[in-house]
Amino acid sequence: MSHLKTSLYEEHVSLGARMLPFAGFDMPIQYENLKKEVEAVRNNVGVFDVSHMGEFLITGSDALKAIDHLVTNDIKNSEMKKAIYSPLCRANGTVIDDLIVYKISDTKIFVCVNASNIEKDFSWFEKNLKNFDVKLENHSSDYSLLAVQGPKTFETLKKTSLLKNLDDIEYYSVQVLNDDKIMTLAARTGYTGEDGFEIFASHSDIKILWKELLELGVEPCGLGSRDVLRLEVCYPLYGHELNDELTPLDSGLKWTVKLKKENFIGKEVLSSYKPKFKLVKLVLEKGIPRQDYPIENSNGEVVGKITSGTMSVVLSKGVALGLIKEECKDDTFNIDIRGKKYEAIVTKKPFVSGGHK
Amino acid sequence: MNKIPESLFYTEDHEWISVENNVATIGITDFAQSSLGDIVFVELPDTGTNLDSGNSFGVVESIKSVSDLYTPLSGEVIEKNEEIEGTPEHINGDAYGSWLIKIKLSDESELSTLMKASEYKAFCEGN
Numbered sequence A: 001m002s003h004l005k006t007s008l009y010e011e012h013v014s015l016g017a018r019m020l021p022f023a024g025f026d027m028p029i030q031y032e033n034l035k036k037e038v039e040a041v042r043n044n045v046g047v048f049d050v051s052h053m054g055e056f057l058i059t060g061s062d063a064l065k066a067i068d069h070l071v072t073n074d075i076k077n078s079e080m081k082k083a084i085y086s087p088l089c090r091a092n093g094t095v096i097d098d099l100i101v102y103k104i105s106d107t108k109i110f111v112c113v114n115a116s117n118i119e120k121d122f123s124w125f126e127k128n129l130k131n132f133d134v135k136l137e138n139h140s141s142d143y144s145l146l147a148v149q150g151p152k153t154f155e156t157l158k159k160t161s162l163l164k165n166l167d168d169i170e171y172y173s174v175q176v177l178n179d180d181k182i183m184t185l186a187a188r189t190g191y192t193g194e195d196g197f198e199i200f201a202s203h204s205d206i207k208i209l210w211k212e213l214l215e216l217g218v219e220p221c222g223l224g225s226r227d228v229l230r231l232e233v234c235y236p237l238y239g240h241e242l243n244d245e246l247t248p249l250d251s252g253l254k255w256t257v258k259l260k261k262e263n264f265i266g267k268e269v270l271s272s273y274k275p276k277f278k279l280v281k282l283v284l285e286k287g288i289p290r291q292d293y294p295i296e297n298s299n300g301e302v303v304g305k306i307t308s309g310t311m312s313v314v315l316s317k318g319v320a321l322g323l324i325k326e327e328c329k330d331d332t333f334n335i336d337i338r339g340k341k342y343e344a345i346v347t348k349k350p351f352v353s354g355g356h357k
Numbered sequence B: 001m002n003k004i005p006e007s008l009f010y011t012e013d014h015e016w017i018s019v020e021n022n023v024a025t026i027g028i029t030d031f032a033q034s035s036l037g038d039i040v041f042v043e044l045p046d047t048g049t050n051l052d053s054g055n056s057f058g059v060v061e062s063i064k065s066v067s068d069l070y071t072p073l074s075g076e077v078i079e080k081n082e083e084i085e086g087t088p089e090h091i092n093g094d095a096y097g098s099w100l101i102k103i104k105l106s107d108e109s110e111l112s113t114l115m116k117a118s119e120y121k122a123f124c125e126g127n
Helices: A009-014 A034-043 A063-070 A115-128 A153-157 A203-215 A223-232 A267-271 B030-036 B082-086 B108-113 B117-126
Strands: A018-022 A025-030 A046-049 A054-059 A083-089 A095-105 A108-113 A135-138 A143-149 A174-178 A184-187 A196-202 A219-221 A277-284 A294-296 A302-311 A318-325 A332-337 A340-347 B015-020 B023-028 B039-043 B056-062 B066-070 B075-080 B101-105
Touching: A009 A018, A009 A203, A025 A223, A034 A046, A034 A219, A034 A223, A046 A203, A046 A223, A054 A063, A054 A115, A063 A108, A063 A115, A095 A115, A095 A174, A095 A184, A108 A115, A108 A196, A115 A135, A143 A153, A143 A203, A153 A196, A196 A203, A223 A302, A223 A318, A277 A302, A277 A332, A302 A332, A318 A340, B030 B056, B039 B082, B101 B108
Parallel strands: A046 A219
Antiparallel strands: A018 A025, A046 A143, A054 A108, A054 A135, A083 A095, A095 A108, A143 A196, A174 A184, A184 A196, A277 A318, A277 A340, A294 A302, A294 A332, A302 A318, A332 A340, B015 B023, B023 B101, B039 B056, B056 B066, B075 B101
16 A cells, blocks of 8 residues: 655655654654654754644634634634644544644634544534634645754754744744745644744745755654654643543643633533543653553552553653543552563653743 | 674574574674664563573563564573663664573574574565
């Protein structure tokens, strides 16, 4: 079966990246060394090709009303040019996807969704926006997307031809660089916990930007290091901490569900929902936790499972997110790794504190 | 180019084996360590464990992956490299100097299933 390719596929192959299918695309998982990639983003600057992700545009007089009807977070009362993270829920409260809404104007809303959920999300949008005066467009195949991440991102991007007019905008906000049909957007967002920008642009612009960034010494980074980086700062990933069976309240996302909002799909159920699970952050002195490993309490009862796990590059320890039964109050657990028990300690704060402002 | 010393035997699972007086020493090859990337964890069987050829005898883990280790030979584990469990990154630096376990062979005829260096080199190039 042949997979889709991003506009930078040939670049990845010529750099010797290990390519693997992800969400229907052949994506770079790792270039030369994963650790080096993580360290570049934490201390310097790295670039990820995340063009597989989906982009939708909602325009029209009802654009704001329409997006607020769909997502659980509050878009109307957010400032203009803000990026707002939100779950997208069904009427029963379960999560279809988690996404970022970019509030371009009262009549123009840009949405970035997970690659694996593009079709599912778009048909949900279509079905539920019928009664709104909006135009909905799926621009996923028109855009390439680069995530440039790390403390030196801003100064580096200023040196590129596409982004020489980039402003020092606030974290989680967006600048429209070009208001063409396919807008060029620079959003101060990312999935690493570090300062950084995500650049949405045409394939041809992104090809030039990629080349310039590499010439400036920016480290090309793959999806492997991206996953380690997001897990070190405890960002959830759809299909792991979130899925079709869980509500945002089961996955530690209460802060994104604005029950005071007038109305949105899922509000009724979520208003009285009693969470079944809670998300815990676990650190292991020994052993590396991986997805689906059982989490046991001190009596040896299985109370949950690991949803994402890795060796932290920064801490050199095993770290994980896991979902456990809501009523569980313990602060240490045992993780069953191939039949052996390894102690895991619950922490309140993310494993690594990113440097974003 | 990955190193493939002439003096050792190899498996399709990218392990190296040296044999002396009915005892086989097993490690993973340079090709294996370089495909895995940074090795951060090694789990080995206790001495006294009896293994049949084809059994999994432990794992090596990189930051993002877990790989099973399989023995091509049957016998009893008479020694494990406890030092390497504490410093798994040494495998990346010196795969052939980082042995994992020693097995007292119960069936020496199984040695004929192993590849010579030239055969393993061809196998790696074919992959």
